[in-house]
Amino acid sequence: DGLRVIAVARRTVTAFQARRAADDGAVFEKLCSSGLELVGFLGIADTPRPEAAGLLPELERQQVGVRLLTGDHPVTATAIAQELGLTVSSEQVISGSDWDTLSHRGQEEAVEKCLVFARMTPENKVQVVQTLERAGRVCAMVGDGANDAAAIRAASVGIGVSSRGSDPARSAADVVLLDGRVDALLDALDEGRQLWRRVQAGVSVLLGGNAGEVAFALIGSATAGKSPLTARQLLLVNVLTDALPAAALAVSPPNEDVRGEGRGPDSAALWRTVAIRGAATAMGATTAWTMASLTGRQRRASTVGLVALVGTQLGQTLIDSRSPLVVLTAGGSLAALTVLVSTPGVSQLLGCTPLGPVGWTQALGSAAAATAAAAFAPGVLAKLAGDQSTMSSTPALTNTAYTSCNGGVSARVTAPVQKSPGAETAPTAVRAAEINTSVTVLDQRDRQVNSTD
Structure with a gap:
């Protein structure tokens, strides 16, 4: 089910053992390593927020795909992706250790085929960004943690999300989402496209009109x-x-x-x-x-x-x-x-x-x-x-958006994303994740995780 599992155990000690353990850490460690009685297991889930249900379907409609880069275990990362609406097969999941063994050509094929990148280190994130940039993609990296800062800096557009502990990401970013609303990315995409349309219209008026006047005169x-x-x-x-x-x-x-x-x-x-x-x-x-x-x-x-x-x-x-x-x-x-x-x-x-x-x-x-x-x-x-x-469509004419979250991708997806993994014309959006930073609105989590990879 993609839960993070923690085993809980107990041991009964004497008063003498308790005093020795309090004075000597080695004794305490020895007591905790044997003679334990299992109490049970704790399953920790990353629960998406309901208001995040529309982001990824809207990105899909705008021809911007989604990838998940995470520090989580592959099983956890896959479960989160499926919960959010991404249709992920086992062939579309790759771990950081497998990524490190790939050649440059293999990495280029992986970023086209894979949807989930699990156990990724900050260096791996940078490599993924650089691989897509090298393939001619236009990449935007959104993150809120120190582990995202390098990848944010490497992307064509770095976007930081304001949250507790997000100073490194914000310092490396070109754009900062001060209110933490990741769906503001949709507004940014819309504004950029409208700006280009206005430029195109203005230039066509000046150049096209004058060209017509010259042609008429000739x-x-x-x-x-x-x-x-x-x-x-x-x-x-x-x-x-x-x-x-x-x-x-x-x-x-x-x-x-x-x-x-x-x-x-x-x-x-x-x-x-x-x-x-x-x-x-x-x-x-x-x-x-x-x-x-x-x-x-x-x-x-x-x-x-x-x-x-x-x-x-x-x-x-x-x-x-x-x-x-x-x-x-x-x-x-x-x-x-x-x-x-x-x-x-x-x-x-x-x-x-x-x-x-x-x-x-x-x-x-x-x-x-x-x-x-x-x-x-x-x-x-x-x-x-x-x-x-x-x-004749080439990857250089497509858009790639990376987004980074803590513990999983954005929770806005509720509908499956139907895309051909290897299609060159399909733009890509990558979401990176680490579980050792605080969860923010970016990944739409309700809880805070401070554990380490």
């Missing part, structure tokens, strides 16, 4: 012999699309829930977004300008292209986020453009001309079509490249 120059837009018009485009809308997008949450995303920063996805935005921007502006060139003068065509260029970029900004701030800034930019183009004196100053219903229809219709294409393009590309991207 296409127009190649077709008509000169750029469709003047320098003043290009400056107006940048003011209306790169200023307030881009800033609002950078501080607004994304439309989608990012908790299910297992990857961190993905440069390929960033450049794909930039390319889609640039192509859509150029397509919307070029289409509107071409139609206007066939039905009116060059100044009118330039104005239609300007409106389509701004409208396409603002539409794509709304695809990335429809928060009130983004909608307000995008709507304000479009309204400002409408006023500038429709006011006769100002319009001529900018090299434009007021548009009629046909011109606005050409501009806004082209912008809407290009925006719709940009909205569907990522899904289409992902579907076309789905099989290839699955085959």
Whole structure:
């Protein structure tokens, strides 16, 4: 059952023996080594806290796996892991002594296959962290004891948990959980992913939009012999699309829930977004300008292209986020453009001309079509490249989270974690444990253990 068992015995001594034992430790030791009568056994269990039931299933949903590193006996460690919902077979359990006999290649295979690492010393923990780092994993080590400090320092992200006796771990950590709430890791993962999405959206607005403007200018120059837009018009485009809308997008949450995303920063996805935005921007502006060139003068065509260029970029900004701030800034930019183009004196100053219903229809219709294409393009590309991207996924693009607790893994697991032990695309979360330190909220224990390994 994974209980720690302590035998309790007694012996009756005479008054003379008691006095001698009190004065001489050797006598006391001799009396305790023989003539004992067994009273019974004490079974000590690590009882998970009920409120810890949701952490590991949520980590699994976010594609962050779990490993258990512990100083406990393999039987105890396996029982704790199974109680917490980890499906563990005997082949997925390794002890520190067996770990020490493995070669570098064997250790790399062990961290992929094994879920429970028992009887692990602080040095073993560091080796496990380094092995996964060497394999290209991104590792976060969470701990609260002196035995965790070295591994916390070795991980990509060291997280210390505030508790009694946790000073070494906190000193080695990059981040400290002051309230001891280990489920704050979920908030940290969510915040990190949202931050990356905001960076990706902001960069795509600036690079993709400007790339589309350059492409439109080149296409127009190649077709008509000169750029469709003047320098003043290009400056107006940048003011209306790169200023307030881009800033609002950078501080607004994304439309989608990012908790299910297992990857961190993905440069390929960033450049794909930039390319889609640039192509859509150029397509919307070029289409509107071409139609206007066939039905009116060059100044009118330039104005239609300007409106389509701004409208396409603002539409794509709304695809990335429809928060009130983004909608307000995008709507304000479009309204400002409408006023500038429709006011006769100002319009001529900018090299434009007021548009009629046909011109606005050409501009806004082209912008809407290009925006719709940009909205569907990522899904289409992902579907076309789905099989290839699955085959080419590498451990370097996955996340590994280590967490360390005293006496077992976090008690938040209640559902089995179904993962292929050797799958390279499955991120890993490792929990390390030692029974000679105080139990904290991190391992969700109700009692304190001060015994030694």
